[in-house]
Amino acid sequence: MKKWIVLLAVLTAVSSFAPRPIVWVAIGDSITYLNDHTNETGNRVSKGYMTRVVEQLPNITFINQGHNGWTSAGIAKAIDTLGIVKADVYSVFLGTNDWWHGTPIGSMQDYLQNTGNGTVYGSFRIIINKLHSLNKAAKIILITPMQRADFVYINNMKNNAWGSYKPKNGQELKDVVAAIDSIGNYEHASVVDLYHKKGMSVENLVKYKRLKDPQTGNYKNYPYPAFINMPFNPDTDEYPYPADAIDITYDGLHPSDKGYAMIADLLVEIMRKY
Numbered sequence: 001m002k003k004w005i006v007l008l009a010v011l012t013a014v015s016s017f018a019p020r021p022i023v024w025v026a027i028g029d030s031i032t033y034l035n036d037h038t039n040e041t042g043n044r045v046s047k048g049y050m051t052r053v054v055e056q057l058p059n060i061t062f063i064n065q066g067h068n069g070w071t072s073a074g075i076a077k078a079i080d081t082l083g084i085v086k087a088d089v090y091s092v093f094l095g096t097n098d099w100w101h102g103t104p105i106g107s108m109q110d111y112l113q114n115t116g117n118g119t120v121y122g123s124f125r126i127i128i129n130k131l132h133s134l135n136k137a138a139k140i141i142l143i144t145p146m147q148r149a150d151f152v153y154i155n156n157m158k159n160n161a162w163g164s165y166k167p168k169n170g171q172e173l174k175d176v177v178a179a180i181d182s183i184g185n186y187e188h189a190s191v192v193d194l195y196h197k198k199g200m201s202v203e204n205l206v207k208y209k210r211l212k213d214p215q216t217g218n219y220k221n222y223p224y225p226a227f228i229n230m231p232f233n234p235d236t237d238e239y240p241y242p243a244d245a246i247d248i249t250y251d252g253l254h255p256s257d258k259g260y261a262m263i264a265d266l267l268v269e270i271m272r273k274y
Contacts, residue, residue: 019059022274025084026050027075027127028093028143031254032066042154044243044250046257052264057271063087071098076123079130089139089274090131091267095120095176096145096253100161102169105179111186120176124183139274140189141267144177147195149205149224150232151253152241157234163252165202165228192266200262205249209240221245 026032034041035048050062065084067075072094075082098105098120106119117123131140145164153159164173177195184191194200208221211230219238222230232240241251248259255263 019057022057022060022089022271023085023087024050024053024060024062024089024091024271025065025087026062026091026093027084028066028091029070029097030066030068031096031146032064032093033068034254035066036064037068040155041250041254044154044246044256045254045260047260049255049260049263049267052261053267053271056264056268060089060271066093069097070094071101071103072120072123072127073098073103073117076117076126079126084130084134086134087138088135089141089271091141091143092124092127092131093143094124094127094145095180096148096173098123099145099164099171099173099176100168102171105171105175108182108186111183120179121183124180128183128187140187141192141270142180142184142189143192143263143267144180144195145173146197146200146248146253146255146259147202147205148173149202149249149252150209150227150240152232152234152239152251154239154241154251157237157239160232160234161253163202163205163228165225190270192263192270194263194266197262197266200248200259204247206241206252207245207247209252210238210242210245211240212237 035050038045054060054062104119106121110119110121111125114125115122117126148164150163151161181191203224208223209227210219210221211232213220246256250256
């Protein structure tokens with residue numbers, strides 16, 4: 001009888017120290033979406049950041065609310081129809097598409113006054129209001145955009161964009177990052193700042209961009225910043241990022257396995273505390 005009592009006490013003690021189950025909803029754009037659609041990466045990615053987090057923290061289960069190509073403005077507009085559920089943790093990884101599509105950043109007043117999804121600040125207000133309405137006690141993690149090299153979509157080279165080394169519509173990507181950081185500070189939310197993360201700057205994103213030398217017509221490998229303003233014709237040129245060019249990203253924008261692992265490690269550092 002005493003042996004059973006001791007065993008029960010041991011089991012109770014062990015169970016009391018077991019991590020509690022946590023439900024995590026990851027809201028984002030294509031960088032989040034691709035976690036469950038790695039076939040759309042030309043099989044250059046084996047697993048995204050959410051899968052990598054739960055491999056290290058198996059008490060967490062995730063729900064992928066990544067929407068390919070969407071902006072924070074688009075997420076805010078559709079927030080009540082996306083099926084976002086009550087969870088213990090929400091991460092919001094948006095902003096890079098807002099920058100490229102020219103969504104005005106706005107100001108903190110747009111956030112405080114809830115002025116709508118016409119600005120990045122206003123869109124984040126709508127999103128965070130929704131998360132608070134689902135679970136006031138939930139932890140919220142804001143993830144800033146990464147820096148960007150020249151993006152060329154692996155499945156359609158006509159879908160391409162220059163990097164964050166120059167502004168788009170008069171706005172710098174770093175200003176979107178500053179807005180997200182200020183929102184995180186106001187909300188006392190954790191902020192994962194990928195933009196300023198050591199080892200994730202624009203010169204680390206790809207090893208080179210393979211382009212035709214305008215003088216000879218022969219292909220050459222141009223590292224950053226040599227490829228800036230170099231001509232690229234999606235109708236006639238080869239894909240400019242062969243497998244050997246992959247570094248933190250595989251296409252100038254979307255993380256490679258190496259990049260996703262770096263993101264996951266930063267999130268694990270935060271989520272381990274939950």
